[in-house]
Amino acid sequence: MVPPADGHDTIGQFIPSAHGNGLVEVSLPGFPTQLDDRVIKTSKQLGGRFHYNVDLNAGKALGFGWVQSSIGHSRRSSGATAYLEPVLNRTNLDVLTNTIATRVLPSKNSPLTLNIVEIATSGQPSSPRHNITATQELIVSAGVVNTPHLLLLSGIGPSSALRTAGITPILDLHGVGQNFTDHPFIPNYFTVNSNATFDDVLRNETIFSANLAQYMASGQGLFVITPANTQSFMRLPKSSPLLKRFGDPSSGPGSGHTEFVFMDGFAAFGPLPQPSTGHFLTLATAVVSPLSRGNISLSTTSPFDQPLIDPAVLTHEFDVGAIVQSMKDAQKFVSAPAWDGFVVAPFGDLAQATTDELKAAYAKKYATTVNHPVGTAAMSPKQANWGVVDPDLRVKGVEKLRIVDASIFPVIPEVHPQAVVYTVAERAADLILRSL
Numbered sequence: 001m002v003p004p005a006d007g008h009d010t011i012g013q014f015i016p017s018a019h020g021n022g023l024v025e026v027s028l029p030g031f032p033t034q035l036d037d038r039v040i041k042t043s044k045q046l047g048g049r050f051h052y053n054v055d056l057n058a059g060k061a062l063g064f065g066w067v068q069s070s071i072g073h074s075r076r077s078s079g080a081t082a083y084l085e086p087v088l089n090r091t092n093l094d095v096l097t098n099t100i101a102t103r104v105l106p107s108k109n110s111p112l113t114l115n116i117v118e119i120a121t122s123g124q125p126s127s128p129r130h131n132i133t134a135t136q137e138l139i140v141s142a143g144v145v146n147t148p149h150l151l152l153l154s155g156i157g158p159s160s161a162l163r164t165a166g167i168t169p170i171l172d173l174h175g176v177g178q179n180f181t182d183h184p185f186i187p188n189y190f191t192v193n194s195n196a197t198f199d200d201v202l203r204n205e206t207i208f209s210a211n212l213a214q215y216m217a218s219g220q221g222l223f224v225i226t227p228a229n230t231q232s233f234m235r236l237p238k239s240s241p242l243l244k245r246f247g248d249p250s251s252g253p254g255s256g257h258t259e260f261v262f263m264d265g266f267a268a269f270g271p272l273p274q275p276s277t278g279h280f281l282t283l284a285t286a287v288v289s290p291l292s293r294g295n296i297s298l299s300t301t302s303p304f305d306q307p308l309i310d311p312a313v314l315t316h317e318f319d320v321g322a323i324v325q326s327m328k329d330a331q332k333f334v335s336a337p338a339w340d341g342f343v344v345a346p347f348g349d350l351a352q353a354t355t356d357e358l359k360a361a362y363a364k365k366y367a368t369t370v371n372h373p374v375g376t377a378a379m380s381p382k383q384a385n386w387g388v389v390d391p392d393l394r395v396k397g398v399e400k401l402r403i404v405d406a407s408i409f410p411v412i413p414e415v416h417p418q419a420v421v422y423t424v425a426e427r428a429a430d431l432i433l434r435s436l
């Protein structure tokens, strides 16, 4: 945890002892918005399911509190900046840019050993192809969409679907590309009585350029934030009929079912563009323990064509019911006294979404994903007949091929996934070292 960009006093905004000094830099919001105090005050006033949580990353994820972002010294801190850049001068490391892996290939059929990667060195369909053979093992980390894409192109996946797509199967592994899970997300828009939202920054090129210039020159101002400074994770009410009907899909009583993210302006998620006039609050709500499952499949046999992605957003009734509950919770939250004189009214279709049925229709119209997909090469127990990798992240039924990315998550975490991806990667590094 490093100081926020604006250097403000963070006492009471996080629990220092819950944070270490790892490689990825994390900080609290470095530019205040007019929503921040209102959110914190309301959560302290309402309590219960809406309670304040001083540090959402200190082991108890429920409640309302400050967003912690992987931002250090006003810049994004990431796997690239924290882990890769510092070791780029190592003699045993080569990074090939503008290069894509097009297939993994066997060096031996019995036992099936997949330790050759075919690459296209200029990243174009016409690029020359080269094969690189790993002496130890291949590690695929192409992400939730492209890891299953690469496996399917290589003939690893559901055999009948592969044959239909024109690929000769080399390993019948049904889980490849299945179990796609993401957090469905909707914007709840409210008109507000304020000229200080970020709406005019997005509408007016001069104001936008001034904000950008300030950020570039000093690392300060609006562009230093994500732009959400506060958020929450909430449980459904204990009496919710959804829990009775579907059981509890979360990982336990300390984990959320829904999330709120507060943005000080019109965030154009979903089908509606930013209106040309007016000032807004976007209270985005998400389901973080969804039961809908989508999939990734081949559109063609070319590695240069995107695969088909079916995110299956809000296709399970639990998810629809939970997002409707989040909309009611959002309305209750912004009706608290701290918002008096600021929030004017629900905006657009939300104003008409007065019943559960109409809220569900609104959610289906406006839903998108939070870009938190996981699960398309899921980890399962060693003997399980489902899943794609064993607990040591080795691909089932294959030698010398491991997967390390968010595709191996069997279930979606009820939080944002970046830190969990890094945790998996750290664990994988230990497993790989131990196996050498």
Ligand SMILES: Cc1cc2nc3c(=O)[nH]c(=O)nc-3n(C[C@H](O)[C@H](O)[C@H](O)COP(=O)(O)OP(=O)(O)OC[C@H]3O[C@@H](n4cnc5c(N)ncnc54)[C@H](O)[C@@H]3O)c2cc1C
Binding pocket: 099, 100, 101, 102, 141, 142, 143, 144, 146, 147, 150, 370, 371, 372, 373, 404, 405, 406, 407, 416, 417, 418, 419, 421
């Ligand atoms: C717009 C957006 C916003 C997000 N915001 C947040 C957030 O605020 N907080 C949070 O926790 N999470 C966020 N996420 C989610 C987070 O970024 C992902 O969960 C995480 O990056 C997944 O890591 P990964 O290693 O599985 O895959 P990735 O980070 O996607 O890495 C895969 C890598 O493989 C490369 N690759 C793919 N195919 C090939 C190929 N064939 N050959 C060679 N290389 C290939 C890609 O270029 C990429 O570099 C966001 C995601 C998006 C898209």
